[in-house]
Amino acid sequence: MKRFLVAIDQGTTSSRAILFSLSGKPIYTSQKEFTQYFPKDGWVEHNPNEIWNTTRKVLTNVIAKSKKLKGKILTIGITNQRETTILWDKKTGKHVYNAIVWQDRRTAEFCKKFKTKNREKIINKKTGLLIDPYFSSTKIKWILENIPKVKKLAKKNQLLFGTVDTFLIWKLTKGKVHATDATNASRTMLFNITENKWDKYILKSLKIPKKILPEVKDSSDNFGYTDNSITGKPYPINGVVGDQQAAAIGQSCFTRGSVKSTYGTGAFILMNTGNKKIYSKNKLLTTICYRLNGKTTYALEGSIFIAGAGVQWLRDKIKIITNASETEKIVKKLKSNNGVYLVPAFTGLGAPYWNPNARGIICGLTRDTSQNEIIRATLESVAYQSYDLFNAMKNDGLKPNLIKIDGGMVKNKWFSQFLSNVINTKVIRPKIQETTALGAAFLAGLKIGVYKSLSDISKNWKIDQKFTPKISKQNRSYLLKGWEQAIRKTLI
Secondary structure, eight states, X not given: OEEEEEEEEEOSSEEEEEEEETTSOEEEEEEEEOOOBOOSTTOOEEOHHHHHHHHHHHHHHHHHHHHHTTEEEEEEEEEEOSSOXXXXXXXXXXBSSOEEOTTOOTTHHHHHHHOOHHHHXXXXXXXXXXXXXXXXXXXXXXXXXXXXXXXXXXHTTOEEEEOHHHHHHHHXXXXXXXXXXXXXXXXXXXXXXXXXXXXXXXXXXXXOOGGGSOEEEOSBSOOOBOOHHHHSSOOBEEEEEEHHHHHHHHTTOOSTTOEXXXXXXXXXXXXEEETOOOOXXXXXXXXXXXXXXXXXXEEEEEEESOSHHHHXXXXXTSXXXXXXXXXXXHHHTOSSOTTOEEEOOBTBBOTTTOBTTOOOEEEOOOTTOOHHHHHHHHHHHHHHHHHXXXXXXXXXXXXXXXXXXXXXXXXXXXXXXXXXXXXXXXEEEESOOOHHHHHHXXXXXXXXXXXXXXXXXXXXXXXXXXXXXOSOHHXXXXXXXXXXXXXXXXXX
């Protein structure tokens, strides 16, 4: 009988479930997009019911496929959009407000007031993060203070909080398990990454009751069983990990100094720093890469809020493309960007700027500018933002000589090559590009003994294509100078 692992990959724009062979090969994928809500400027929300219903549907599809293939599903891993915040009623299971998405900037003003010099230092030391609307804590605070019934539920001990993984575990187990893993906990700005527990000082500062928070487990652990009414029979959930950390695992970034860069809705660069926490002097984040058998491995991370979301904007909002895949053909026809730059600060800017009030601009327009230059500028902007992050790493004394890349955008060979040109570093794309889902599946398999160790997992990683820098130093400097000028205009 064939044996399979399943990964639920609940992302920012869609929910997916993937059936993997034990060697990490994707056998079958089910995917469903769901609605993005933008109620006000800088606000981004999801409906938790849509998240749950799409997840349930894709999981059911994958289970049905495994039966057709006469195979057995051994375990389920979950990976998820991080920081996105859901609060729900413990008795009814109903959410009290929409999920506030990681991109949402509604608490920017509060963060500004909360950010005293001393407090920022303390919180950075405890959590590895900066005070920013990006993280879950101020989203929780906003719901507690703005939705009337929520405080009552909290007083009655009837309120639960979770990032998306926690919400899905709770739903899949029919309310039997309220838990998260250390990687997701480390993105809330409530978790002490040295002591590995919820931090009393921060909870008190933000007036968030500890009893609404989930239990924090290892990334490879027992998270209960799915309920028969949902999946037909119980399946164990044995791996839970935030999406960027999952991609690092799927890319076998297990050694200190190894780096992956994921280009999905946003883009995220993660460097494994081993058992050592490195605090950046250039506004990168210190976070948990994974926690196994109670031992924590740390990472340094840079976040770009808009990557593939910029291409989505070209398609859905200004409607100059019908499909993301056509961008490669379009940009190849252009010899240069013709001086056009786009800074996609649609929801502020992430690292290393951390400016929630920045807004997007297109500059360098002339009478000759066509929609093709705007398409190219959108793709280029992701490479330039990556340069900013790698430059910050370099200024922190860390210079990787090789970057493993993944995510939807890297299917575009032009983009992958341009990225290598701009960051002036060798870039490697793996054979299996479903690295995020794969990371969750690997962790689930590790718990039940499918893999004996991390090095056992590494044996499944294979190279698809290498990209090496192919532009002159002069040309690179010229392009980056144009980007720096564009950024300055955004930050005014």
